[in-house]
Amino acid sequence: MREETNPGTGQDRWTDLPRMAPDAGRSSRAAGQVRSSGPFAAERSAGRTVAPSPLDPGATGNPYRVHRVLREEFPLTYDPLLRAWVLSRYADVATALTDARFTHGHRPGDPPCAETHQDIDEAELRAVAARTAYVLARRIADRPQADLVADFCHWLPAGTVAAAVGVPYRDMMRLVRGRAASALAGQCTGQIAVREKALASFLANVLADRERAVALHDAPAGQIARAWTESLRRDPPVQIAVRRTGAEVRVSGGTIPAGEPVALLIGAAGRDPERFRAPDRYDPHRDDPGQLTYGSGTCPAVLLARFEAEYALRALLDAMPRLRLADGFRPRRTGLITRAPRSLLVRPGG
Template structure:
């Protein structure tokens, strides 16, 4: 049956520019659709939302290698997930740090202005390389305390890790997985070494806060520090790059909405929420049932791979009126752009702030810009979907 090949077709690179017809096919095939490779796909909003809140759905990968048990809290269950996430948040947000998210607004605006200085009429600009990537990378570097000159190092590691994190139709260990494990080890070692240089010499950054925590009960082990720092560095920029690039592309494709936002900048926060629904940076998440689970009359066996297609849920007409229309005034926008439940995106407040600042600053330039290529070239990853490049002519 065609429905059994949906995951293979969704993850096929040819589908990257527009996977939404496949998501519609998924929803029509049923709330639960078994794949030829043994995975189960779920693409309907209410079923996805319920499973994201179901404690029987585990975030721990089924293929976890017991010889290397270290995992980021993103891939752990409670209570260990809650413990590590809470420790990681202490230096990140209120009330523990003066560098809480709201306090970063001026800094983000300053970085944005610096990046826009190169935007001159007549030039061709790559929104990704010249703007959407360097903005969140600079911010997360400053937050963690990573020297910006080392950015090429962790960009290479990050590219490998993101490639290894993709969803696949068949479960198998590949060279990409092995390269991802190696990159994680090297990046973790680099960040732990950087943190150790701050031990006893605290400064205003997260790595310093981690290694100088005075309470032994609140300290991360060296392995926990490595995995948490890697997660924060990657998650702190990868998804935001997609959010900004997808947002710019959406507005360039819909000039009437772009003009409206230029006239009514107060709509920008609502527009960012609508972008998180309409073109989310994360399209899928994998979960593993800890017991047999009934979903809409179908039994999903314990231990199988369940792919929750968040981006499909965001376009479900049973949850959203005219879901294929981009509407910055959409009321009660309970999207799945940041997930839901205990694994709701850790950095959501920062991503929202960066996207609002970035798109707000871009609006005057986009009004007189044209897409050089549509669709643009996309990244390989189907789970973290966004343009690899987005060239525009100013």
């Protein structure tokens, strides 16, 4: 299992979950200890004895059912498929993302991020995101139908990186995608695939309501930023991030020993009803906003992804004022580790 991840903006990278596993004997004993005690012991003794896995095949279509069971009944459990302890409640996941006792994850402000950020000009990032978005939007404006995932989201993050480092537009996909991007633009801004997924989910959420899309197109940047944050909360492109405990940590449901791998269910935490009202609803105007944060520092990937979302929306509706989803089309998100619509069919001319 291999993923390059960043919940929202390409900040984190992790690979090969099984390599982070404790020894099999310790894992089995630990899993048994968690599942035989705690506030839900009565329910488990009555029928449910094993926690579901977020990697269960049935979770591909809708992982949030599994997430709900884990949040409510198994706030701390050991997952044999992930080979890691699993946290699913907002409070626990938020702690694991920011607490120094959880290691092996990039946080904004960490040395590699801080070094990249020293040379970042926010005005220039905004300019290259806008320029690239408008070029791409005009390329599809005259088509009877387009797929925004393949024809727009797939290109915009690579294009902004290319423009930021001075790579000619014709060469951007050859030079910027994948690992070459990290060499060209630094570790943070170089991770492109997750920004594509985040952008696809954002456009799917916004275009699902034609009036909402038009209102946001004319809205100030701050309101579009709120809509972007809400999309990251409800439909994060990365569903699972991995950390390791550097010390013993007390969480909901028990204590995780030092030196253990921990899988953080970003998607479950973002829909925790203890933190958000009507958590399954996309509401860019919600009065209890918020998303999981990864540190107190500033990351160029965070800024770039937000600018890409803003100018994607503005450019698409400027070039295609009557843009709407294709007749009968409903975006379908797939994936267990990373998750986003595979296609986003639209009619540029309405």
